[in-house]
Amino acid sequence: MAESTNPLFIPVILGTARQGRQSEHVANFLLSEMKKRPEIETELIDVRQLKMRLDDAGEEMKDPEFAKKMTRADGLAIVTPEYNHGYPGLLKHALDMCLEEYIHKAVGLVGVSAGPFGGSRVIEQLVQVVRELGLTVTFTDVNFSRVGDAFDDQGMLKDEKYVGRVAKFLNELVWMTRVLRHGRENIPPL
Numbered sequence: 001m002a003e004s005t006n007p008l009f010i011p012v013i014l015g016t017a018r019q020g021r022q023s024e025h026v027a028n029f030l031l032s033e034m035k036k037r038p039e040i041e042t043e044l045i046d047v048r049q050l051k052m053r054l055d056d057a058g059e060e061m062k063d064p065e066f067a068k069k070m071t072r073a074d075g076l077a078i079v080t081p082e083y084n085h086g087y088p089g090l091l092k093h094a095l096d097m098c099l100e101e102y103i104h105k106a107v108g109l110v111g112v113s114a115g116p117f118g119g120s121r122v123i124e125q126l127v128q129v130v131r132e133l134g135l136t137v138t139f140t141d142v143n144f145s146r147v148g149d150a151f152d153d154q155g156m157l158k159d160e161k162y163v164g165r166v167a168k169f170l171n172e173l174v175w176m177t178r179v180l181r182h183g184r185e186n187i188p189p190l
């Protein structure tokens with residue numbers, strides 16, 4: 001069975017629209033690390049830029065551009081801040097627009113918090129949601145705790161330990177994305 005050699009398309013979803021969001025620094029850093037890897041093609045999907053209605057929900061209000069990207073995606077990375085131990089409503093509103101587009105694709109989760117736990121509580125909640133969407137979540141997350149200390153005012157990374165953590169996260173996300181793409185393309189469902 002041949003393995004597809006095309007780069008893996010793994011967009012990064014930035015899950016908050018908040019003014020002054022620190023998660024944007026995290027998403028930009030993640031994107032820059034992903035762009036160093038020839039096996040990955042990526043782009044930012046910012047919930048701020050998505051065409052989303054506020055008087056509807058789910059596939060009824062599917063944004064065709066977002067759906068096209070989810071269809072094309074081989075895997076996903078989601079950067080989410082922790083808001084009251086949960087995920088931003090706008091992130092859930094966006095993810096709910098698709099379903100079939102996600103099935104049996106890999107997703108890696110990156111949590112961001114002002115507090116010491118690096119969004120570990122939002123990640124636990126998001127695992128339940130992505131599973132229901134048909135996505136397969138990686139074992140390795142990245143937790144940006146006390147995010148205000150991790151980047152400078154220009155959004156440049158100050159805390160170098162995240163370079164290694166993101167590399168480990170991407171290694172698994174790439175592997176799982178590749179494995180699932182191979183499975184979808186070569187192994188018929190029972």
Ligand SMILES: Cc1cc2nc3c(=O)[nH]c(=O)nc-3n(C[C@H](O)[C@H](O)[C@H](O)COP(=O)(O)O)c2cc1C
Pocket residue numbers: 016018020021022023024081082083084085086112113114115116117119147148
């Ligand atoms: C509505 C709201 C709720 C929040 N709840 C939490 C929380 O439960 N735990 C935490 O560590 N930080 C919490 N924060 C702080 C965020 O983690 C902090 O703003 C961080 O920078 C990541 O979010 P950001 O991308 O919006 O900046 C909250 C922020 C907002 C706006």
